[in-house]
Amino acid sequence: MTFDTPLLLVLAPVVAVGVGFLSVLARRRRIARAAAWSPVLAAASRAGGRSGPLLLALAGLSAAVAVAGPRGGRQTVTTETQALSVVLAMDISRSMLAEDTKPSRLGRAVREARRLVQDMGQDRVGLVAFAGRSYILSPLTLDGAAVTLFLDALSPDIASQGGTGLAAALSQGAELLNASREAGDRVLVVFTDGEALDSLPDVLAAARRLREEQVRVVLVAEGTPTPVQIPLRDSAGTVVEYKLDESGTPVETWRRDDVLQQVADAAEAALVPAELPDQAAAVRDLLAAFQRAPLTSSSTEDLVPLVWIPALIGAVLLAIQTTTRKSAALVGLALVALAWPARAQRPAPGVRDFQAGRSREAARALVGTLGASATDTAWYNAGTALLAAGQPVEARKALEKAAQTVDPDLRYRALYNMGVAALREAQADSTHRDSLFGVAAERLQEALRLVPSSQRAKWNLELAQSRRPPPSGGGGSTPKNPPPEGNKPPDPSPSRPEPPEGVPNLSQAQAEQILNSVSREERDTRSRRIGRARSAPAAVKDW
Numbered sequence: 208m209t210f211d212t213p214l215l216l217v218l219a220p221v222v223a224v225g226v227g228f229l230s231v232l233a234r235r236r237r238i239a240r241a242a243a244w245s246p247v248l249a250a251a252s253r254a255g256g257r258s259g260p261l262l263l264a265l266a267g268l269s270a271a272v273a274v275a276g277p278r279g280g281r282q283t284v285t286t287e288t289q290a291l292s293v294v295l296a297m298d299i300s301r302s303m304l305a306e307d308t309k310p311s312r313l314g315r316a317v318r319e320a321r322r323l324v325q326d327m328g329q330d331r332v333g334l335v336a337f338a339g340r341s342y343i344l345s346p347l348t349l350d351g352a353a354v355t356l357f358l359d360a361l362s363p364d365i366a367s368q369g370g371t372g373l374a375a376a377l378s379q380g381a382e383l384l385n386a387s388r389e390a391g392d393r394v395l396v397v398f399t400d401g402e403a404l405d406s407l408p409d410v411l412a413a414a415r416r417l418r419e420e421q422v423r424v425v426l427v428a429e430g431t432p433t434p435v436q437i438p439l440r441d442s443a444g445t446v447v448e449y450k451l452d453e454s455g456t457p458v459e460t461w462r463r464d465d466v467l468q469q470v471a472d473a474a475e476a477a478l479v480p481a482e483l484p485d486q487a488a489a490v491r492d493l494l495a496a497f498q499r500a501p502l503t504s505s506s507t508e509d510l511v512p513l514v515w516i517p518a519l520i521g522a523v524l525l526a527i528q529t530t531t532r533k534s535a536a537l538v539g540l541a542l543v544a545l546a547w548p549a550r551a552q553r554p555a556p557g558v559r560d561f562q563a564g565r566s567r568e569a570a571r572a573l574v575g576t577l578g579a580s581a582t583d584t585a586w587y588n589a590g591t592a593l594l595a596a597g598q599p600v601e602a603r604k605a606l607e608k609a610a611q612t613v614d615p616d617l618r619y620r621a622l623y624n625m626g627v628a629a630l631r632e633a634q635a636d637s638t639h640r641d642s643l644f645g646v647a648a649e650r651l652q653e654a655l656r657l658v659p660s661s662q663r664a665k666w667n668l669e670l671a672q673s674r675r676p677p678p679s680g681g682g683g684s685t686p687k688n689p690p691p692e693g694n695k696p697p698d699p700s701p702s703r704p705e706p707p708e709g710v711p712n713l714s715q716a717q718a719e720q721i722l723n724s725v726s727r728e729e730r731d732t733r734s735r736r737i738g739r740a741r742s743a744p745a746a747v748k749d750w
Contacts, residue, residue: 209510223264227264238252262525267527291330291392292325293330293398293494294383294394294395296380296399297320299363300337304429304437307461331349332354333354334354335383336366338370343618347413356578373406375398395424410466411469411473415473423476425494431462431463432464434459436450558573566596583612587606590605591606599631599635600655606621610622610625615657619654619661622654623661626664626671629644635724644671651664
């Protein structure tokens with residue numbers, strides 16, 4: 208056995224003697240005061256508490272030994288976590304050096320990827336870099352620090368072949384994910400500007416294979432739709448020249464929204480717009496909605512802390528001293544008084560399971576608490592858990608009950624989750640898909656009437672309207688699967704989401720007008736980009 212602080216172990220006898228000496232002084236003073244009152248009371252004081260100084264001295268000795276930090280023995284620790292398998296595919300072609308995004312497209316992509324890796328916790332992450340060819344830089348690992356080191360070293364100079372081989376990156380990412388034996392969702396996150404027009408058929412074929420293999424894809428767009436030149440800098444950061452094509456003309460590059468949208472449609476992927484100020488948070492919200500696989504790991508620990516042994520001995524000695532004195536009744540009353548608040552603060556059944564990621568167990572527990580007297584909050588909690596557990600039909604039924612509340616905060620959350628549930632139903636039910644998209648649009652519109660500034664409700668509403676016949680024109684940069692607010696842990700007393708500072712509250716008509724104008728602008732922009740891409744001469748590119 209060893210001790211963290213051996214000096215305190217040496218001082219333990221001194222502490223015991225000091226506590227015992229003070230206890231003896233306190234007992235003599237008590238007897239003296241009792242004798243001044245009456246001889247009978249003095250005799251009673253002498254008869255009681257004779258073992259008190261010894262018990263308190265031993266308790267002080269145990270406390271000093273505990274503070275010294277005893278360690279010894281060995282134990283096996285088994286931990287179980289919930290994890291995803293995520294591969295980051297980073298575009299390192301020359302076009303990513305364009306500085307229409309600060310510091311550059313590649314610089315921003317690396318920055319957002321670093322933040323994402325730091326927030327992934329127990330998720331396993333791998334790294335693929337691609338230009339004309341694709342390169343595996345890191346297999347799936349729990350060592351996020353190692354992946355961060357590879358991210359910091361990314362540069363077009365490490366690629367042996369120029370261009371943008373997006374098809375090879377998608378295929379190699381799928382191979383890396385398929386090598387995983389975990390049962391959870393497999394996710395491929397691609398950071399790119401979409402410069403892959405020369406190999407678009409191969410890219411779309413690879414995207415469709417990812418969808419068939421049930422690999423989740425998240426596309427993170429970088430750059431702007433405005434053509435810019437590609438600066439080439441030396442080691443000191445000075446611009447030496449601009450990238451030229453074979454004819455000596457400066458190369459212009461821009462974000463290919465048409466390519467990104469086609470790839471997103473082929474893979475049924477989520478598309479994170481480049482205009483979002485916090486792309487890492489958007490990707491993190493998407494990952495939170497995916498199914499995680501349970502991982503069990505065992506480790507052996509030497510010199511296990513044994514503080515609990517002397518601490519327990521000291522607590523027992525103090526308990527004996529307390530129960531043998533007249534203060535025992537007061538201690539008992541205090542314990543009874545403290546028991547009731549502690550019981551009232553216990554979480555409701557199922558809440559702890561939901562917070563731990565066990566959505567199915569949480570749904571069963573929360574549904575079991577429903578009844579004729581169930582509150583609106585109970586129906587909302589049960590519906591949210593059912594939605595997270597992949598049961599959108601049952602979730603909508605429970606959320607219909609919660610939406611009848613007079614609390615505007617709870618009603619907004621219930622309506623929003625009902626819209627998300629209808630969207631998920633539509634993805635799985637091809638027969639009633641059109642009507643379900645209509646239901647989703649109606650519920651999300653009702654949610655926007657309550658909170659017109661809700662960005663998530665606007666994203667989902669635009670998605671529902673773009674899929675609802677007749678086509679009304681969806682946004683080209685709308686995420687295919689924006690983060691559902693229903694995947695938050697059940698909140699017994701939900702609070703109203705505050706709009707961003709400086710953004711005024713919008714009415715329903717204003718919100719719909721903004722969405723329609725955005726759809727028209729994105730539709731026109733996509734048409735111009737497609738026309739420009741088709742009219743461009745075919746050539747071999749190295750950017």
